[in-house]
Amino acid sequence: MATKIIKRKLCKQPPTIQRTFDPGVSQHRRGYILSSDLKWVNSTEIKFIFIEGAEPQKNVVRKAFQTWKALGIGISFKEVSTVDDSMIRIGFDLSDGSWSYVGREILNIPQTQRTMNFGWDLTADSYGMTTAIHEIGHTIGFQHEHQSPFSGIEWNTQAVYTEFSGPPNSWPKSQIDSNIINKLPANQVQGSAWDPKSIMEYEFGPGLVLQPVQYTNGIFPPGILSANDIKGVKSFYPVVAEKSIVKLQLQKSAPIKARSGGQADFIFTAPSTKKYTFQTIGQMDTVMVVSEKAKTENHYMAGDDDSGLEKNSKISLPFVKGRDYLINVRVMYASDNQGGSIIVS
Ligand SMILES: [Zn+2]
Numbered sequence: 267m268a269t270k271i272i273k274r275k276l277c278k279q280p281p282t283i284q285r286t287f288d289p290g291v292s293q294h295r296r297g298y299i300l301s302s303d304l305k306w307v308n309s310t311e312i313k314f315i316f317i318e319g320a321e322p323q324k325n326v327v328r329k330a331f332q333t334w335k336a337l338g339i340g341i342s343f344k345e346v347s348t349v350d351d352s353m354i355r356i357g358f359d360l361s362d363g364s365w366s367y368v369g370r371e372i373l374n375i376p377q378t379q380r381t382m383n384f385g386w387d388l389t390a391d392s393y394g395m396t397t398a399i400h401e402i403g404h405t406i407g408f409q410h411e412h413q414s415p416f417s418g419i420e421w422n423t424q425a426v427y428t429e430f431s432g433p434p435n436s437w438p439k440s441q442i443d444s445n446i447i448n449k450l451p452a453n454q455v456q457g458s459a460w461d462p463k464s465i466m467e468y469e470f471g472p473g474l475v476l477q478p479v480q481y482t483n484g485i486f487p488p489g490i491l492s493a494n495d496i497k498g499v500k501s502f503y504p505v506v507a508e509k510s511i512v513k514l515q516l517q518k519s520a521p522i523k524a525r526s527g528g529q530a531d532f533i534f535t536a537p538s539t540k541k542y543t544f545q546t547i548g549q550m551d552t553v554m555v556v557s558e559k560a561k562t563e564n565h566y567m568a569g570d571d572d573s574g575l576e577k578n579s580k581i582s583l584p585f586v587k588g589r590d591y592l593i594n595v596r597v598m599y600a601s602d603n604q605g606g607s608i609i610v611s
Contacts (some may be wrong), residue, residue, distance in 0.1 A: 291574050299574055305407045310555050315346050315352040319357070408498070413446070413448060416452075539586050552597055553595070
């Protein structure tokens with residue numbers, strides 16, 4: 267007996283915001299910057315707020331955040347109560363689809379707008395939790411698996427247009443292109459192989475895939491985090507070992523040892539209650555995040571991004587005597603012969 271295929275509403279991604287650069291930024295440097303541009307600085311506490319919604323719906327999303335965190339990753343999530351304090355703004359507009367902007371792209375979205383939406387009842391069945399884990403996957407920087415340039419998928423394009431222009435998705439051609447047909451740039455994709463079991467993979471019925479031939483009858487991901495999803499997120503955001511965090515001393519520069527795409531982590535204990543300034547030195551493109559270190563988590567305070575600009579990351583903040591502050595520096599690009607350093611004053 268043939269299995270009945272349920273046609274589901276699928277995640278409907280907004281188009282990627284194309285980053286622009288000053289003409290003086292070389293292609294080589296742009297490539298490096300773009301390859302880690304979506305990724306949050308590891309150890310960041312990502313703050314989210316629900317701008318609407320009923321508690322049972324919110325609870326599915328809260329549990330989905332916990333599901334990612336429980337894998338053992340360096341980033342963390344915190345629900346906040348004011349929009350001013352939020353990075354992620356979550357809505358439940360049923361007239362819209364389910365979607366999320368991707369990774370740090372979110373920081374470009376005005377605070378008056380949502381960065382994630384759920385367009386169907388998350389409590390109806392297990393697909394609600396699948397949807398919530400998937401959208402959070404986008405929020406932390408992951409893209410659709412079926413759009414991986416390594417998938418080798420060749421679509422029956424006419425069948426794909428027919429399928430998704432009809433109910434329940436009813437997407438225009440442009441949405442079908444940007445969500446299914448178009449392949450992503452290789453430097454925006456985690457890993458080098460396609461994972462058809464990924465939470466970031468859609469379910470596709472028969473007749474849509476021409477190649478690889480074993481998927482002509484459809485792609486049916488299980489709707490939970492796959493082994494490769496777990497491996498991927500843990501290498502994207504590893505838990506930072508205490509012993510690898512370098513202690514910063516006032517007025518003494520410390521080398522940033524990470525290369526392009528890597529991260530260097532520092533800790534500073536405030537000797538008195540006053541304002542301190544952290545600054546990178548040298549020709550590097552960096553994103554710097556400062557957090558207060560608490561017992562079990564870090565509380566995000568501020569971030570600065572100098573990538574693609576002829577300036578350095580710099581953050582000034584008032585600190586409290588005796589407290590520990592983490593300074594995480596993601597190196598987006600460092601030219602081969604020049605390193606950089608960091609100083610606190
Ligand atoms: Zn999606």
